[in-house]
Amino acid sequence: MKKLKLVSFVIFCISLAASLIFWFTQVRKGDRIGPVITMDQQELTVGLNATDEDFLQGVKAVDENDGDVTDSLVVESVSNFLGGGRRLVVYAAVDRHNNVSRANRIVQYEGYTSPKFYLKEPLCFESGGASKNEELLKNLTVKDKIDGDLSNQIKILTNSVVDLYTPGEYPVKLQVSNSAGDTVSFQATIQVYDATDRSEIPFIHLKKYLVYTKKGDKLDAASYISKVCMGGDYDSDVPGDIGKSKVKIKDEVDYDTPGSYEITYSVKSGKSRTGTVRLIVIITE
Numbered sequence: 001m002k003k004l005k006l007v008s009f010v011i012f013c014i015s016l017a018a019s020l021i022f023w024f025t026q027v028r029k030g031d032r033i034g035p036v037i038t039m040d041q042q043e044l045t046v047g048l049n050a051t052d053e054d055f056l057q058g059v060k061a062v063d064e065n066d067g068d069v070t071d072s073l074v075v076e077s078v079s080n081f082l083g084g085g086r087r088l089v090v091y092a093a094v095d096r097h098n099n100v101s102r103a104n105r106i107v108q109y110e111g112y113t114s115p116k117f118y119l120k121e122p123l124c125f126e127s128g129g130a131s132k133n134e135e136l137l138k139n140l141t142v143k144d145k146i147d148g149d150l151s152n153q154i155k156i157l158t159n160s161v162v163d164l165y166t167p168g169e170y171p172v173k174l175q176v177s178n179s180a181g182d183t184v185s186f187q188a189t190i191q192v193y194d195a196t197d198r199s200e201i202p203f204i205h206l207k208k209y210l211v212y213t214k215k216g217d218k219l220d221a222a223s224y225i226s227k228v229c230m231g232g233d234y235d236s237d238v239p240g241d242i243g244k245s246k247v248k249i250k251d252e253v254d255y256d257t258p259g260s261y262e263i264t265y266s267v268k269s270g271k272s273r274t275g276t277v278r279l280i281v282i283i284t285e
Contacts, residue, residue, distance in 0.1 A: 034101030035063040035093045037073070043106045044089075048145050055107060061093035069095055076102065080181025085112030087180065115144040115176055115184050119210035122277050124191040126198070127167050136162070136190065137174075144178045153177070157185075167194045186210075186260035186282055202267045202275035204228050204247060210280040218255045221263050222247075224279055228267055242269050258283045 040058035047054070052075040060070045072094045079088040090104045120139040129135075142150040156162070157173040170192070175185035193201060205226040213219055225244045246267050253261040263279040 032097075032099060033064060034099035035061040035066075035069050035072070035095050037061045037091055037093050037101055037103035039103070039105055041105075043108060045108045045110050048109055048112060050107070050109070055089050056091070059091055059103075061101070063095040063099075065097075066095045069093055078107075081112075082106075085109040112145055114182050115142050115147075115150055115178055116212070117142055117174070117176075117184070117186065117210055117282070119208075119280065122191070122206070122209045123188055124193065124277060125164065126195045127192050128165050128195065136164075140174065142176050142184075144182075146180055146182075147178045150176050150178060162190055162192075164192055167192050186280060187262075188260075188280055189262060189278055191276065191278075197273055199230070200273050202228055202230055202242060202269050204265045204267055204275055204277045206265070206277060206279055208279070209277075210282070212282045212284055213255070214284055215258055216256060219251075219253070219263075219281065221249045221251045221265075221279065224263075225265065228269075228275075230269060242267075253281050253283070255283060258285055 038060050044055070044057060055075050055078070056073060059073055060068070061073050063069050070093075074092055076090045076092040078090075081087055086106050086108050088104055089107050090102060092100055092102050094100045118141045120141075123136070123140075125136065136156070137151075137154055140151070140154060142154060144150050154174055154176045157175055158170065160170065162170045162172065168191075170190040171187065172190055173185055173187055175183060177183040205228070206224045207226050208224060211219065211224075222244075225247055228242050228244060228247060230242060246269065248266050250264040250266070253263060259282075261281045261283070263281060264276060265279070266274055266276045268274045
């Protein structure tokens with residue numbers, strides 16, 4: 001009986017060893033190497049409306065055992081913009097043994113520029129005239145070459161409450177991002193003036209209220225003054241220009257450093273209150 005148990009145990013050990021040797025041999029012989037992904041260009045230029053099909057231009061995948069598996073290629077991910085209209089595209093390919101390989105390259109969007117702000121009128125409001133953020137931003141728009149109009153996605157960022165019923169100046173940051181993660185912003189001052197003082201305030205009208213200029217290119221601030229009128233407001237055409245020469249200009253823009261700044265224009269006529277308006281200046285590289 002003991003001999004039978006011993007023989008059975010030996011046979012079991014031999015079978016187990018044989019199975020392990022067979023399994024190990026098969027695994028060693030198995031295909032565990034993914035396809036090799038190659039590209040005819042290390043950096044690809046695409047249009048603004050590029051799709052996965054465009055990203056896959058010139059990309060091939062060849063497997064040592066399965067041959068050409070280019071038809072398995074997919075665009076696994078596309079990064080947010082890295083700057084200068086460039087994004088990182090990650091590709092993946094698979095062979096029939098489910099071995100996956102990945103590769104990446106930079107794609108350059110031809111003609112891409114970051115979203116751009118446009119301001120029709122200054123950020124000046126009569127107290128009580130606006131009651132919510134949407135009204136504050138009604139004259140501010142954003143155009144993007146990827147997503148088009150982003151105006152309804154502008155965010156007002158501030159460390160304090162903008163009280164639209166209390167005259168004063170409120171610093172804010174206005175920001176927007178497109179679907180590719182390109183975020184642009186600028187600093188500005190929201191001015192709230194007392195409605196009862198409207199007839200006593202000179203209103204300085206500018207040709208533009210937000211401008212872009214390249215680093216090193218200084219603006220002629222005086223050339224942006226259109227007219228100066230007593231009373232009225234910024235969306236009405238009140239005659240009686242009281243003279244551009246009386247306007248004082250405070251230009252503290254650092255034209256050598258990219259960022260956002262404000263040029264402040266102020267004027268006082270006789271015993272009137274001082275009227276002010278700001279030109280937002282965005283310096284780009």
